[in-house]
Amino acid sequence: MNARNIMSKPVVSVHPDTPLRELARLMLNKGITAVPVVDDNGAPIGIVSEGDLIRPERAAREAWRQSWLEVFAEGESLAPELLDWLHSQSHSARAIMSVPVITVSEETELAEIARVLVAHRIKRVPVVRDGRVTGIIARSDLLRVMAANKADL
Secondary structure (H helix, E strand, O other): OEHHHHOEOOOOOEOOOOEHHHHHHHHHHHOOOEEEEEOOOOOEEEEEEHHHHHOOOHHHHHHOOOOHHHHHHHOOOOOHHHHHHHHHOOOEHHHHOEOOOOOEEOOOEHHHHHHHHHHHOOOEEEEEEOOEEEEEEEHHHHHHHHHOOOOOO
16 A cells, blocks of 8 residues: 555645745644645645644743644734744744655555654655645554554554
């Protein structure tokens, strides 16, 4: 069994210039925990996770740990430390995306995907074909396959 068999699709992705508030709303509305950041051709150039949104810098982290995503997405009052960070940085996905983005192909076997996730200490990996994102696989996708006894990793 390979990536093509279990990947989630279509993939919700964003442009590097997507504002952080819009990114937070998108993640909340779609019920997802990360999005690939893609260039104009759909090639992955980074990834933004909930963790990236809540760790803009150490001083701001403690100030908005509680209900961080809802507060950010709904426009409620933000902690002064976070506001300082937002005003000093670009307000886009580019400012916080994790790079380089680790990817797998549609043909990558599940055991190799599991190895990649563990080796890179990541929770999900975009799937690419011809340099473009076609799907995404999270650790939970691998667990679903294992639980259904469809494959051993």
